[in-house]
Amino acid sequence: MITQRMHEFTRRGVLWPWRVRAEKGDVMLRVHFTPEDLARTRISTGPQPMWELLLSTNRLRGREGDIVFGAWRRSVAARTPATTRLLTDLVPVTGYFADFLTPMTEAPSLDEALETLRRTPRGRLRTDLAILAGSRKLPAWTAELADGRPETLNTLVEAAERYFAACLAPYWARVRAGVNQERARLSAALADGGWEAALSGLHPTARWHYPVLEVGYPVEHDLYLGGRGLHLVPSFFCWGLPTTFRDVEFEPTLVYPIEHAVGWSEPDDDRKSLAALLGRTRARVLEVLGEYPGTTSDVASRTGTSISAASQQATTLRAAGLVDTRQNGQSVLHSLTPLGRALLCEN
Incomplete structure (x- = not known):
C-alpha cells in the first residue's frame, strides 16, 4: 500500500485531510466495477486492527493532523516499546509499505490477523520486501524475514502485540466508536441513495461515474475488481488520501480516513x-x-x-x-x- 503526506481542512466542525473536492488533473486511483462487483461490495464490520496499528505508527512519527492526533501522540510517546522499530523499519511514513503486514481476516480480530501474519509464505515475504528495498535501504534483520524464518516472524508479531497493547488498546473503544459511526453513516447513505450516494461520499476527492470510482491517490493507478467486489474499510488512523494493496492478488480493499473531532484521546x-x-x-x-x-x-x-x-x-x-x-x-x-x-x- 502507498501513503502520502497531505494537507488538512475543516468541514462541518471536524477535521478532514486533503481539500474540499478533487480538481481536474489530480492524480487518481480508478476502481473499475461490474454489476457483480457492486453486489459483492461490503463495508468492514469494524476497525481492521493491523491497518490501524501500522497507520498509527505513521501518525506517531509524522506531524500531519497534529490537532487531531497530537494529544494521543504525546500520551503514548514515552511508553512506545523499543521493538516498534521493527514495524517502522517496514512502514515508511510515505510511500510503499509491505502488503503482507495487513492481512484481511474474516472478522476484524487482532489475534486472527497476527496469526495470519505469522504464517505469511516465504514467497510473499520476498516479493514485498524486494519492492520495499527498491525505495529504501532495509536493515540487516529483514534478510532473515525474507527467508521466512519462523523466529523472525514471531519476533515481528510480538512487536506488533506490544505496540498495540501500549499505544492502541487504551483507546480502542474510541477507535471502534469512530469507525462504527462512519459505518452507520455509509450504510445510511447506501440505504437512502444507493451506491452512487455511498461511493461519491467516501472521501472529499471521490468521484463516481458508473462503472468507475475515482479517489485521490499518490500515484496513477487502476484497480479492476473483476467480480470480486470491493471491501470498504473506514480507518481511524488513516490520514490524507485513501490507500489500498499494491498487489492485485489481495482482496480488493479501499482504506479511507474517517472524520475526526479534536480531543478524542482525552481521559x-x-x-x-x-x-x-x-x-x-x-x-x-x-x-x-x-x-x-x-x-x-x-x-x-x-x-x-x-x-x-x-x-x-x-x-x-x-x-x-x-x-x-x-x-x-x-x-x-x-x-x-x-x-x-x-x-x-x-x-
Missing part, C-alpha cells in the same frame, strides 16, 4: 462537564452511542434505563442535532451526528 474524567451540560442520563446516552450506534432497546440496556426513558432522551438529543435516528426494519437505529461526536470528544 474520561474530562467528560464530567458533559453531564453538567446535558444531564447525567442524556450524557450517558450520548456516550454509548459514541461507542457504536444502537436501537432504543439497545440504548436502554447499555445505559440501565427503561425503553421509554431511552426513547425520550434520544428524542431530546435528536432535537438538539446531536443524534440521528433512522428506521431499521421494525425498529429505529440511533447514531451520533458529527456535531454530537464533536461535543462528545471535546468534553
Whole structure:
C-alpha cells in the first residue's frame, strides 16, 4: 500500500485531510466495477486492527493532523516499546509499505490477523520486501524475514502485540466508536441513495461515474475488481488520501480516513462537564452511542434505563442535532451526528 503526506481542512466542525473536492488533473486511483462487483461490495464490520496499528505508527512519527492526533501522540510517546522499530523499519511514513503486514481476516480480530501474519509464505515475504528495498535501504534483520524464518516472524508479531497493547488498546473503544459511526453513516447513505450516494461520499476527492470510482491517490493507478467486489474499510488512523494493496492478488480493499473531532484521546474524567451540560442520563446516552450506534432497546440496556426513558432522551438529543435516528426494519437505529461526536470528544 502507498501513503502520502497531505494537507488538512475543516468541514462541518471536524477535521478532514486533503481539500474540499478533487480538481481536474489530480492524480487518481480508478476502481473499475461490474454489476457483480457492486453486489459483492461490503463495508468492514469494524476497525481492521493491523491497518490501524501500522497507520498509527505513521501518525506517531509524522506531524500531519497534529490537532487531531497530537494529544494521543504525546500520551503514548514515552511508553512506545523499543521493538516498534521493527514495524517502522517496514512502514515508511510515505510511500510503499509491505502488503503482507495487513492481512484481511474474516472478522476484524487482532489475534486472527497476527496469526495470519505469522504464517505469511516465504514467497510473499520476498516479493514485498524486494519492492520495499527498491525505495529504501532495509536493515540487516529483514534478510532473515525474507527467508521466512519462523523466529523472525514471531519476533515481528510480538512487536506488533506490544505496540498495540501500549499505544492502541487504551483507546480502542474510541477507535471502534469512530469507525462504527462512519459505518452507520455509509450504510445510511447506501440505504437512502444507493451506491452512487455511498461511493461519491467516501472521501472529499471521490468521484463516481458508473462503472468507475475515482479517489485521490499518490500515484496513477487502476484497480479492476473483476467480480470480486470491493471491501470498504473506514480507518481511524488513516490520514490524507485513501490507500489500498499494491498487489492485485489481495482482496480488493479501499482504506479511507474517517472524520475526526479534536480531543478524542482525552481521559474520561474530562467528560464530567458533559453531564453538567446535558444531564447525567442524556450524557450517558450520548456516550454509548459514541461507542457504536444502537436501537432504543439497545440504548436502554447499555445505559440501565427503561425503553421509554431511552426513547425520550434520544428524542431530546435528536432535537438538539446531536443524534440521528433512522428506521431499521421494525425498529429505529440511533447514531451520533458529527456535531454530537464533536461535543462528545471535546468534553
